[in-house]
Amino acid sequence: MSTEMPSVFEAMRRAHRAEPVASYEVRxxxxxxxxxxxxxxxxxxxxxxxxxxxxxxxxxxxxFDIDVSFGEIRTAKRHLKAWMKIRxxxxxxxxxxARAEIRPQPLGVVGVIAPWNFPVMLSLAPIAAAxxxxxxxxxxxxxxxxxxxxxxxxxxxxxxxxxxxxxITGDPDVSATFATLPFDHLFxxxxxxxxxxxxxxxARNLTPVTLELGGKSPAILMPSADLDRAARRIAWGxxxxxxxxxxxxxxxxxxxxxxxxxxxxxxxxxxxxxPQGAQSPDFAGxxxxxxxTRLDALLSExxxxxxxxxxxxxxxxxxxxxxxxxxxxxxxxxxLMQEEIFGxxxxxxxxxxxQQALDxxxxxxxxxxxxxFAEDRAEQTLWLDHSxxxxxxxxxxxxxxxxxxxxxxxxGASGMGAYHGRAGFETFxxxxxxxxxxxxxxxxxxEPPFKGLKARLLKRLxxxx
Numbered sequence: 001m002s003t004e005m006p007s008v009f010e011a012m013r014r015a016h017r018a019e020p021v022a023s024y025e026v027r028x029x030x031x032x033x034x035x036x037x038x039x040x041x042x043x044x045x046x047x048x049x050x051x052x053x054x055x056x057x058x059x060x061x062x063x064f065d066i067d068v069s070f071g072e073i074r075t076a077k078r079h080l081k082a083w084m085k086i087r088x089x090x091x092x093x094x095x096x097x098a099r100a101e102i103r104p105q106p107l108g109v110v111g112v113i114a115p116w117n118f119p120v121m122l123s124l125a126p127i128a129a130a131x132x133x134x135x136x137x138x139x140x141x142x143x144x145x146x147x148x149x150x151x152x153x154x155x156x157x158x159x160x161x162x163x164x165x166x167x168i169t170g171d172p173d174v175s176a177t178f179a180t181l182p183f184d185h186l187f188x189x190x191x192x193x194x195x196x197x198x199x200x201x202x203a204r205n206l207t208p209v210t211l212e213l214g215g216k217s218p219a220i221l222m223p224s225a226d227l228d229r230a231a232r233r234i235a236w237g238x239x240x241x242x243x244x245x246x247x248x249x250x251x252x253x254x255x256x257x258x259x260x261x262x263x264x265x266x267x268x269x270x271x272x273x274x275p276q277g278a279q280s281p282d283f284a285g286x287x288x289x290x291x292x293t294r295l296d297a298l299l300s301e302x303x304x305x306x307x308x309x310x311x312x313x314x315x316x317x318x319x320x321x322x323x324x325x326x327x328x329x330x331x332x333x334x335x336l337m338q339e340e341i342f343g344x345x346x347x348x349x350x351x352x353x354x355q356q357a358l359d360x361x362x363x364x365x366x367x368x369x370x371x372x373f374a375e376d377r378a379e380q381t382l383w384l385d386h387s388x389x390x391x392x393x394x395x396x397x398x399x400x401x402x403x404x405x406x407x408x409x410x411x412g413a414s415g416m417g418a419y420h421g422r423a424g425f426e427t428f429x430x431x432x433x434x435x436x437x438x439x440x441x442x443x444x445x446x447e448p449p450f451k452g453l454k455a456r457l458l459k460r461l462x463x464x465x
Contacts (some may be wrong), residue, residue: 004168005138005168005174005177005178005181006181008166008168009109009163009181009183010136011136011162011163012109012136012138012163012166013108013109014163015136015163015164016106016108016109016135016136016224017088020105020106020108021105021106021134022106022134024080024081024084026134027080027084027132027133027134028077028290029078029133030131030160031073031076031077031080031128031132032077032163033159033160034073034124034127034128034131034159034160035070035073035074035077036159037155037156037158037159038066038069038070038073038120038124040072040155040170041063041151041152041154041155042066045065045066045120045148045151045152045153045155046058046061046062046066046157047147048145048147048148048150048151049061049065049119049120049145049147049148051143051147051436052116052145052146052148052287052352053242053285053286053287053320054285054286054318054320054321055281055283055285055318055320055321056241056284056285057281057282057283057284057286059196059282060240060241060282060284061098061120063246064118064121064240064241065118065119065121066119066120066121067385068121068125068401068402069120069121069124071402071404072124072125072128072404072420072421072424073124073127073128074363075404075421076128076129076131076132076421076424076425079225079421080132083092083102083132083422084427086101086102086103087101087102087104087105088100088101089101089102089209090217091142092465093461093465094442094445094446094461094464094465095435095437095441095443096434096441096442097438097440097441098436098437098438098441099435099436100433100434100435100436100439101433101434101436102364102431102432102433102434103353103431103432103434104133104426104429104430104431104432105134105245105427105429105430105432106133106134106135106426106429106430107133107135107184107185107429107430108135108136108182108183108184108185109135109137109138109183110130110135110136110137110138110183110185110186110187110428111137111138111140111178111179111181111185111186111187112126112127112137112138112139112140112182112187113175113179113186113187113188113189113190113198114126114138114139114140114141114142114189115142115189115190116142116144116145116287117244117245117246117287117342118241118245119141119142119145119149119152120148120152122189122212123139123141123152123318125419125420125424126187126189126419126424126428127139127165128398128424129420129424129425129427129428130185130187130424130428131165132424132425132428133161133424133425133426133427133428133429134429135184135428136163136164136165137164137165137166138165138167138168138169138178138181138183139152139156139166139167139168139169140167140168140169140174140175140178140317141153141167141168141169143170143171143172143174143175144287144288145287146169147400149167149169149261150169151169153167156428161292163333171405171422171430176197176201178270179197179198179201179202180201180204180205181205182205182207183202183205183207184207185207185208185209185210185428186198186202186207186208186209186210187209187210187212187419187427187428188209188210188211188212189212189213189246189372190212190213190214191213191340192213192214192215192340192413192414195211195213195415198211199211201391203424208415209416209417210409210415210416210418210419210427211410211415211416211417212246212408212409212410212412212415212417212419213368213410213413214246214247214340214342214368214410214413214414215250215340215365215366215367215368215410215413215414216250216251216337216339216340216341216364216365216367216372217247217248217249217250217367217368217369217370217371217389217395218249218250218251218252218253218361218367218371219237219249219251219252219288219370219371219372219373220252220253220357220361220370220371220372220373220383221253221254221255221258221373222261222354222372222373222374222376222379222380222382222383223255223354223374223376223379224374224375224376224379225373225374225375225395226373226375226395227258227261227262227265228265229373229395230262230265230373230395231262231265231266231268231269232269233278233395233396233397234249234252234266234346234371234373234397235266235267235269235270235395236269236271236273236397236398237249237371237397237398238266238324238344238346238397238399239270239273239274239283239324239344241284242283242284242285242286242304242321242322242343242344243324243341243342243343243345244284244286244287244291244342244343245342245396245398246342246368247368247369247391247397247400247401248342248397248398249342249346250340250341250347250367251337251346251347251348251349252266252346252347252348252349253349253350253351253357253360253361254348254349254350254351255350255351255352256350256351256352258347259275259328259329259349259350262348263326263328263348266326266346266348267310267312267326270312271282271427274312274324274426276304276313276315277312277314277323278312278313278314278315278321278322278323278324279314279315279316279317279318279321282463283321284321285318285320285321286320286321286322286343287450289320291342291343292320292322293321294343295341295343295344295345296322297335298334298335298341298343298345299325299327299345301334301335301336302327302330302334302336302347305330305331305334306331307327307328307329307331307334308327308328308329309325309326309327309328310325310326310328311324311325311326312324312325322343322344323344324344324345325344325345326345326346326347326348326350327345327346327347327348327349328347328348329349330347332350341349354379354382355420358382358383358386358387361387362386362387362388365412365413365414366388366389366390366410366411366412366413366414366416367389367390368388368389368390368391368410368414368415369389369390369391369392369393369397369400370383370389370391370392370393370397371392371393371394371397372384372394372395372396373394374394374395375395375438380394388412389411389414390408390409390410390411390414390415391408391409401420403420403421404420404421405421406420406421406423407419407420407421407423408420408423409423445457445458446458
């Protein structure tokens with residue numbers, strides 16, 4: 001398929017030139033076809049995702065991949081007409097009676113590189129936004145979920161012409177080539193390291209990029225927090241999809257005297273969620289043996305360096321299941337604390353003062369998400385006002401990703417740009433400024449020579465700028 005990429009891209013570019021601004025009716029039809037295609041393919045997608053992960057519960061896949069995708073498509077359909085409207089804006093006094101407006105227009109041909117952890121949602125959510133904005137889309141799904149990618153490819157091919165949406169499958173070399181195409185916008189979800197390479201490739205064509213990356217998203221237990229409530233929500237956020245979530249809590253900061261009770265409460269919640277341990281039917285497998293080996297190495301180093309490890313029962317059966325583990329007060333220089341974990345291992349670290357916790361988070365890359373648990377409003381505000389992160393959820397984890405009324409994206413090393421809902425529409429649109437000047441206007445005032453009455457009037461106008 002990689003040899004077809006240039007021809008597919010050129011066909012899309014020709015189609016865009018022939019219809020540079022898709023009408024409301026065309027966009028609505030494309031979104032409807034995407035919704036209908038997803039409805040038809042849902043059973044096959046659920047099976048494919050489970051097979052790709054070695055096991056993934058249908059409900060987890062439905063909740064995170066299918067339902068969120070439906071939500072993005074339906075929100076776009078519901079608000080499309082309003083999003084497309086021409087927006088009148090204020091005209092500065094010196095230019096009156098000219099009129100100014102903003103016209104949202106399609107960018108053209110958009111590339112989407114999707115990851116493996118939520119292979120449907122992270123493919124279809126950006127596609128829905130790009131279609132709403134009137135673009136044509138090329139999708140490169142992950143090679144680590146080949147069955148899901150194949151279903152997506154067939155689903156799209158059945159519902160769309162190749163010059164509307166095309167799915168390109170293949171290995172990492174195909175992804176690398178894909179990123180070099182001169183797209184009008186390139187959207188990437190994945191690791192920070194790969195994101196840098198994607199940005200470098202896109203820069204050669206001056207292609208604008210949206211990078212949805214990751215990093216080490218902290219959860220902070222403040223003194224006023226409801227410990228049991230916090231433990232339950234952190235346990236859920238860390239074990240959903242076996243921790244293979246870009247916004248999963250990567251570590252927890254707790255008051256020093258609460259580190260033991262917090263560990264007990266988190267492990268207790270995990271035991272309730274997964275009564276058969278890692279072999280519970282609601283607990284997902286790890287995507288590949290390589291990722292499983294990486295998680296084993298992280299945990300092994302922590303043990304070797306003397307950290308206390310508490311682990312849920314692993315059981316026997318599916319060998320790609322990795323039993324959730326808590327690591328108490330690990331050394332900060334081990335790999336577990338230096339790289340994104342992306343699995344069900346949760347370090348729990350003590351702090352002595354809230355300022356120490358703030359300094360700890362501020363001393364690292366800006367995270368994609370931050371979770372603060374506090375019943376006291378002032379403690380919540382402390383983190384909202386004095387920390388920088390892509391997004392924040394107070395007294396819960398992960399759920400902000402599902403809000404199509406909020407932009408989702410990172411900052412610094414955790415990404416650039418945002419999407420979901422209207423933010424996605426605007427990411428894939430050119431907000432074109434337009435000024436309409438009338439025949440009788442005062443612009444002669446700014447034509448030289450500048451002297452006498454003209455100079456005095458210009459000087460007075462400055463106070464109204």
